[in-house]
Amino acid sequence: MAATLFFWLCAFLAFFFGLGVIVARNPMHSALSLVMTFVASAGLFLLLHAEFLAWILIIVYSGAVMVLMIFVISLLNLQRDEPIEFTAARRWGVAFVVVFAAALLIYLFRDASVGFTYPPKPAISAEWGSAKAIATDLFTRYLLPFELASVLLTAAVIGAVVIARKPDPNEINGMESTGEEPSNQ
């Protein structure tokens, strides 16, 4: 009973804020709605007893990815909403996407009956989703992908800093003279 209530609470919040992401006109409000969507989804993870994964979701997505997103929004100075012109082409485009998505959903859920019947769950152990189970798998069976993940992350570090900034003094000076570098207060 309590769990069902909790499910509906999280599901409603996730849906509500998910809607907020696309409806909010201020990009900052959108981004924060997305943060709340992640937190609500983490609540759904709790229902599956995947507490560790729930917290990973909060720490990485709400705590790190979205901070970056918000920094980008501030950096690009997008806080003013620009009115969207609804041309005929755009209207048809939106209509097409909506119809297509609806058709896709109906196709995917054509077998689901109207009442709530859950698909049969694969047998999972009580440890599923816990840090220990993940560690046991990650550091034995999936050791190679794990090590490759570090290479990927390193590539991401290098790529990010190379794209974001050129600290070579000559280039900075060159950019400053053309006024291209963001001002540094």
Place this chain on the structure above:
Amino acid sequence: METPSEISVSLEFSIALIFILTAVVFVGGNLILNRLFRPRNPYPEKNSTYECGEHSVGSPWIRFNIRYYIIAILFLIFDVEVLFIIPWAVQFKKLYESLGILAFFEMFVFLLILGLGLAYCWVKGHLEWVLKDRKAAGSNPGI
């Protein structure tokens, strides 16, 4: 086959949730208390942006320094790294029992590769908050 009634949140999390609701009620109560007692007398000068008594000039939403963005992206990547280390740390002793010294070296290699990334940023000066040429010119350290 499980029925929906069998899904449950563990007891500890339910209690934590109640505590969180307590916190929300407490914060809401504070705001309501404040609303009941506070005077309300706004006028344009009072509601204007504080800038040490001067009229505010320009938009407050400045385009700030890109170094904040670099720090944010480095944080994101190293945060993911920390979250890889944490399950390894918790399971370290058990892994050592089953894998032996490999349990140590697999994380060592992981950290070494990521350490290379950090070393790259360091050597290339991306961790510097003050650029070298500006430091030489004696300019201010930035925001």
Place this chain on the structure above:
Amino acid sequence: MTELSLAIYAAVRIGVIFSAVMTVVAFLPWIERKLIGRFQQRFGPYRVGPHGILQPIADSIKLVFKEDIIPNNADRVLFVLAPTLALITAVMNLAVIPFGPTFELFGISFGAVQVADVNVGILYIFGFASLGVYSLFLAGWSSGNKYSLLGGLRSSAQMFSYELSLGLSVVTVLMAVGDFKLSEIVLSQEGGFWNWWIVSPKWFVIPGLLGFFLLLVSAFAETNRLPFDLPEAETELVAGYHTEYSSMKFAMFFMAEYINMIVASSIVTTLFLGGWHAPLPYEPFVLAPGWMWFAAKVFVLLFLFIWVRATLPRFRYDQLMNFGWKFMLPLALFNIFLAACCLLLADRFAL
């Protein structure tokens, strides 16, 4: 145990812990002002009540009766949301801290002095601490004030720079204990201060000392306390991210800061200083209830927070960033390596 009694016990635990911490939070500013006064050869607050002890009550009454100003330039929704978020995320962290062992009242056992012993333990605190970053950034961004924006920006960059060393310093203890649960971490330090992780011989002392140092410094940075109080550096940014805040909303930021200090001290106590265990496992020491030892350790750390504030000057921002990324982070990574080596060596020699 029936469901009803479970619910009543949980309610009692929530009520007791919440009100106890809130009382400490109310008087912590007084303690701080009094101590800072002493450090600076002044008396500190002295007018309201004996030795000014009623000052916090007077302050809070005054704040409730103050007008709440929302600047025209502000983003109203986020402006209200930011202090709310700051206080809620701070309070939420109190839920998992093990303040003491099982306690009894009138012959009834109420279970451990801990609201909820969740199995993600320390990660729970990291999660909500990382959400706390938003409150400061949003406060700065939504105020529509240049000082606030710079303060919010600084504080968020500072907080996540030090979150890394915070997480990595905790990893060492996780390795030694093998469990996230904070109650398990406390139990692993049973029997005298030589078993506390700060000086435990189980890993030859050094990783514990280093980890303690890293965690403490990161905690200072996370709570935006001096010498890391750049976000509200008065001399350059007026009041940083809460420049435009007044009345109860300002009070909420204030409360959140003090709760965060208590949470940070509690984490340091739980992970490295033996939690609620007595320093010596002998007769006169073990007679005092566990929560008293916990409170004593937390107050020592809070005193340290205040002492450091009275002693050290503020960092410059580039120094702060350099310290975080070039000193704390490599040291924390090295400490993990060291702790792993020490644990393996200890295993080899069967300590």
